[in-house]
Amino acid sequence: MQIKPSCCAEKPVISLTAGEKLCKNHFIQYFESKVFKTIRQFELLEKEENIGVAVSGGKDSLTVLSILKKLSVENPKIKISAIAIDEGIAGYRDKSLETAKEFCEKNDVALHVFSYKEEFGLTLDEMLKILNVKPCSICGVFRRYLLNKKSRELKFTKLVTGHNLDDECQSIVMNQFRNDMAASARLGPRAGLIDDKLFIPRIKPLYLCTEKEVTTYAFINKLLDNFNECPNAVHSHRAQVRDMLNDFEQKNSGTKYSIVNSFLETLPSLREKYKNAVIKVCSRCHEPSSNDVCSACNYVEKLRLSVRV
Numbered sequence: 001m002q003i004k005p006s007c008c009a010e011k012p013v014i015s016l017t018a019g020e021k022l023c024k025n026h027f028i029q030y031f032e033s034k035v036f037k038t039i040r041q042f043e044l045l046e047k048e049e050n051i052g053v054a055v056s057g058g059k060d061s062l063t064v065l066s067i068l069k070k071l072s073v074e075n076p077k078i079k080i081s082a083i084a085i086d087e088g089i090a091g092y093r094d095k096s097l098e099t100a101k102e103f104c105e106k107n108d109v110a111l112h113v114f115s116y117k118e119e120f121g122l123t124l125d126e127m128l129k130i131l132n133v134k135p136c137s138i139c140g141v142f143r144r145y146l147l148n149k150k151s152r153e154l155k156f157t158k159l160v161t162g163h164n165l166d167d168e169c170q171s172i173v174m175n176q177f178r179n180d181m182a183a184s185a186r187l188g189p190r191a192g193l194i195d196d197k198l199f200i201p202r203i204k205p206l207y208l209c210t211e212k213e214v215t216t217y218a219f220i221n222k223l224l225d226n227f228n229e230c231p232n233a234v235h236s237h238r239a240q241v242r243d244m245l246n247d248f249e250q251k252n253s254g255t256k257y258s259i260v261n262s263f264l265e266t267l268p269s270l271r272e273k274y275k276n277a278v279i280k281v282c283s284r285c286h287e288p289s290s291n292d293v294c295s296a297c298n299y300v301e302k303l304r305l306s307v308r309v
């Protein structure tokens with residue numbers, strides 16, 4: 001087996017997928033230039049933007065916020081704010097939101113927080129006691145709904161998310177397993193299929209960064225001091241796919257890059273195929289929807305009826 005050299009005499013902090021070992025300073029340089037290259041390669045930002053970064057207080061969102069904050073200091077025409085959703089998951093989201101608030105205060109970033117309790121009347125924990133549904137299904141619907149609606153009200157030109165290469169890889173494989181290629185057509189570093197003023201464009205600057213790289217960057221830059229996972233995540237389909245892909249990656253290094261790179265080759269034809277998807281306006285809340293009533297309003301109605309019974 002060929003032993004890959006380290007970058008310099010300093011102690012390495014990471015071994016990359018290709019085997020190269022990097023010290024702290026070389027890794028930070030490598031990681032940040034990879035993110036900026038992704039932004040250029042996929043034309044994620046214009047010269048002038050009013051960006052909202054979706055923050056959860058986890059490693060991915062704090063990493064992308066920290067790098068974009070540096071970019072905005074160098075380019076005053078790129079304005080940055082943060083937006084967070086408090087789902088109401090006791091013992092988890094309260095702690096991660098504290099981390100997000102501390103980071104934003106320290107780095108002079110405006111933070112806008114919206115909660116399920118205020119917007120829908122119940123926390124996620126309360127909703128899950130009423131409805132027998134998969135936590136991530138209902139949580140994902142309400143979060144996407146609020147992020148898009150509030151980003152539009154805040155007049156963000158783009159919504160940045162902290163999705164990394166591992167997240168994207170899992171989504172691609174999950175959609176294959178469900179035979180849902182229309183959902184895959186909405187993936188990619190510039191997510192979404194339809195340009196419509198009701199939708200705020202979503203971009204993923206960490207698209208080509210592995211979870212291991214993001215975790216390393218977050219910890220060596222002291223963006224957070226512990227790793228906290230949502231208690232509902234363990235039951236999700238995504239967690240099963242994640243474990244399977246991690247196992248594959250461990251035995252066949254580079255598997256995740258191969259999945260995402262081959263997906264990027266097929267993405268233009270997928271988008272072409274699904275480009276005529278019709279977007280309606282929900283008859284109740286007037287937010288974008290693929291049906292007459294959107295998924296969020298359907299869940300709100302189910303909760304209302306269940307509480308009444």
Ligand code: SF4
Nearest residue numbers: 135136139230232233
């Ligand atoms: Fe919501 Fe599921 Fe994410 Fe937890 S893991 S925050 S329940 S989507």
